[in-house]
Amino acid sequence: MATRRLGTETAKTRYVLLDAAESLMRESGYAAVTSRRLAAQAGCKPQLVHYYFRTMDDLFIALFRRIADAIFARQAQALADPQPLGVLWELMSDPADVVLHHEFIALANHRKPLRAEIAAFGQQYRANQQEILARAVPAGSPVSPPALAVIGELVARGMVLERALGMDAGHAEAATAVAALLAALADTAPPR
Amino acid sequence: MATRRLGTETAKTRYVLLDAAESLMRESGYAAVTSRRLAAQAGCKPQLVHYYFRTMDDLFIALFRRIADAIFARQAQALADPQPLGVLWELMSDPADVVLHHEFIALANHRKPLRAEIAAFGQQYRANQQEILARAVPAGSPVSPPALAVIGELVARGMVLERALGMDAGHAEAATAVAALLAALADTAPPR
DNA sequence: GTCTATAATCAGATAGAC
DNA sequence: GTCTATCTGATTATAGAC
Numbered sequence A, B: 001m002a003t004r005r006l007g008t009e010t011a012k013t014r015y016v017l018l019d020a021a022e023s024l025m026r027e028s029g030y031a032a033v034t035s036r037r038l039a040a041q042a043g044c045k046p047q048l049v050h051y052y053f054r055t056m057d058d059l060f061i062a063l064f065r066r067i068a069d070a071i072f073a074r075q076a077q078a079l080a081d082p083q084p085l086g087v088l089w090e091l092m093s094d095p096a097d098v099v100l101h102h103e104f105i106a107l108a109n110h111r112k113p114l115r116a117e118i119a120a121f122g123q124q125y126r127a128n129q130q131e132i133l134a135r136a137v138p139a140g141s142p143v144s145p146p147a148l149a150v151i152g153e154l155v156a157r158g159m160v161l162e163r164a165l166g167m168d169a170g171h172a173e174a175a176t177a178v179a180a181l182l183a184a185l186a187d188t189a190p191p192r
Numbered sequence C: 001g002t003c004t005a006t007a008a009t010c011a012g013a014t015a016g017a018c
Numbered sequence D: 001g002t003c004t005a006t007c008t009g010a011t012t013a014t015a016g017a018c
Helices: A012-028 A037-043 A045-050 A056-080 A084-093 A095-107 A110-135 A145-164 A171-181 B012-028 B036-041 B048-052 B056-080 B082-091 B095-108 B112-136 B145-164 B171-181
Strands: none
Touching: A012 A037, A012 A056, A012 A095, A037 A045, A056 A084, A056 A095, A056 A110, A056 B036, A056 B048, A056 B056, A056 B082, A084 A095, A084 A110, A084 A145, A095 A110, A095 A145, A110 B012, A145 B082, A145 B145, A145 B171, A171 B145, B012 B036, B012 B048, B012 B056, B012 B095, B036 B048, B036 B056, B056 B082, B056 B095, B082 B095, B082 B145, B095 B112, B095 B145, B112 B145, B112 B171, B145 B171
16 A cells, blocks of 8 residues: 555665665676565565565665765766876776676666666766766867767776676777777776 | 476477567566566467476576577678678677677576576687687787777677667767777768 | 564476376 | 476565564
């Protein structure tokens, strides 16, 4: 019913459940995030999941928002940093974030309520990236800031995912080539 | 039991089930591929899925191999084509393939039997790409063939996935920049 | 405000019937 | 060789107890 009661957003157990969901999703994929496994990981009963989150979709949305907020905060840091490109590259190459985002996109593919949320995040994230790059890239750069954002992000994230599968042929050379494009990034170490 | 009987690999129903699985996976994600939904889509009973494929993992592996074989065949075509880079770019940008591969990677994240299969495919696929590029790229190219393979592939695939979410900021410029890297690709239209 | 008992449904898999 | 009846367990979700 619409009158069903739910736990408060500040409850400690709610945080623990979100932590468990994040961990499960990262390590075993979104399909492993079930009320039972979640409860087992968090040390509570499966029904509690539905007390704090009416549906599983609600839980995924809450988790996504928590992660998105953290990423936006790191982007804001990059904007304030004297070496914004290095911070940006680290953010794009963070394996934990990359794997989670990959899972959320797969999730969005068959959970309609999540699609809008994830798409909106992606657009804001990219817009922030492009703003950071527009300020940091020298005017005479051969590639425009918007293009740099797309290429840097996609290559960085893609290499993280490939590496997780044991693929790394051409990675070092690709990273060098992208770093060359990101001229100001030249003095920053390329990702491992 | 180990003695349990299975349907033959040439049975028509087996193909219909694989087709249904491919379609379901593309449109609704791997988690939607259950014996029940599969049967509904294929017009048969759920138990038949387990007659033709002992486990769901077996089904996913059979489907992956069928798709992988088709992709290797297209790579062979690219190698024989007078304009190999255009064929290669089309192959990398095929939305159907990109979405499916994305799903399989997510699946590999929590289905151990699939990991080895998908990783091996990825490595062979990349090696083929690099061979095609090594033959097609002029000797004086500023970026090495291995790096070109990584960058081209990751940018092409990434843009397909972003577009599916309604993101396209910077895509046109990124495609132009990658096309510039792929010097011989200059006369081929960039992807939409 | 916090949690539990319970319902209804769906999933994967197998032994056995045609 | 092809398919079905059926079992066991997991999953989401709700109404109601503390």
